Amino acid sequence: LYHGGAFDMSCTVKVYFALKLAGDDPESPHMARARAAILERGGAASCNVFTRIALALFGQLPWRGVPYIPVxxxxxxxxxxxxxxxxxxxxxxxxxxxLILxxxxxxxxxxxxxxxxxxxxTPPEEERRYFRRPLGGSAALARAFFSLDRLARSLDGLIPRALREHALERAEAWMLxxxxxxxxxxxxxxxxxxxLEALSVRGYSxxxxxxxxxxxxxxxxxxEDYSSAYCRPCVSTVWDTALAGxxxxxxxxxxxxxxxxxxLEWLEPRQLLDDPGDWRTRRPHLPG
Structure with a gap:
């Protein structure tokens, strides 16, 4: 994403929703322009999985519109x-x-x-094409994924309550x-x-x-400054230093x-050397 770059469906849907939540008039020129661009390209049902999850959390589409990913x-x-x-x-x-959410x-x-x-x-509750085969993707692989998703979703009610709570506790402990x-x-x-959302859902005040x-x-x-504000995806000093190096x-x-x-001298003391360290799980013998 960059100024003047190509249209991005998921970003545009999220921005439109955020602006509408903030009180922007849907008929204002910038909102009408965004809405037209979204509809011309198939509508919000074709945005990516993470955006659809965010929309499901706000009740904007049914949970069957996102992949089945149990905790x-x-x-x-x-x-x-x-x-x-x-x-x-x-x-x-x-x-x-x-997974908790x-x-x-x-x-x-x-x-x-x-x-x-x-x-x-199509009204979101009537939409049946939330899962679409990616361009160039394998039709057979897509069918297998969709079939597995439907099967797993149909079996969700059979998961014992104790097992589910154990999994939620495991996920919560990993996160904490x-x-x-x-x-x-x-x-x-x-x-x-x-x-932050998972902590709220799990009852943390x-x-x-x-x-x-x-x-x-x-x-x-x-x-933030006197005329604008934005949220960084991360504090990227470490990332940027490694890439520049x-x-x-x-x-x-x-x-x-x-x-x-x-x-490298600046990076060395900033390594996370906690044992065992997630990064070591699959490559335990790497130095550092």
Whole structure:
């Protein structure tokens, strides 16, 4: 995403909804322009999974419009073909609190009952094509995924209540262990906002230290001046330094390599060396 770049369905839907929640007139020029662009490209039903989950939390589309991802996934052993250690830490930090939300299906507060039904070409409760095969994707693989999703969803009611609560407690414990103080879960906005919402759903009061810390972590991402405000996806100094260091090493000149070395010296004391450390789970013998 960048100014003047290509249209992004999911971003446009979220921005439209956020502006409408904030009180913008749907008939104002910028809202009408966004709405027309969304409808021309198939409507809000075709936005990505994370956006559809956010819309489901606000009751803007049914939960069948998002993939079935039960919290019991956190109980899958490491030898299982799919488990939470098979994905990157970034994905895992986003996914674990999201599993809590998608299992408990809370309803976000919306005191003015704002809706965005006008962004759907088919009423959201009647839409049957939330899951569409990606362009260039395998039709057979897509059918297999859709069939598995329907089967698993139909069996959800058979999951024992005790097993579900055990899985919720496991996911909650995983999240609490990694809340990371005021730097936030994973130090990235998607994981941090999911964690704050999951803490609320699990009954933590607004003044509980965990919930206060999770909120403070999000507030630290805000950048405000006299005329504008925006939320950073992360405090990117470490990330940017590592990427710049790689670029400098590839450039190869003496000055670039010296700059890369200074970056590495700055990074070294900032490593997370907690044992065992999630990053070591699948590569336990890496140095660092």
């Amino acid at each position: 019991e996934i956190v109980l899958l052993p490491r030898w299982f073909p799919f488990n939470i250690h098979r994905v990157s830490y970034w994905s895992r930090a986003v996914m674990v609190p999201l 998608c299992t408990l299906k809370p309803r976000a507060r919306n005191p003015r009952n704002v809706d965005i039904r006008e962004l759907f070409t 262990e990694r809340l990371n103080g005021e730097d936030g879960l994973g130090a990235i906005f998607p994981a941090m906002v999911n964690a 607004p003044d509980h230290p965990h919930r206060r810390g999770a909120k403070r972590a999000l507030e630290k991402l805000l950048v 790689l670029a400098m090493q590839e450039e190869g000149s003496a000055g670039a390599r010296a700059a890369a070395l200074r970056g």
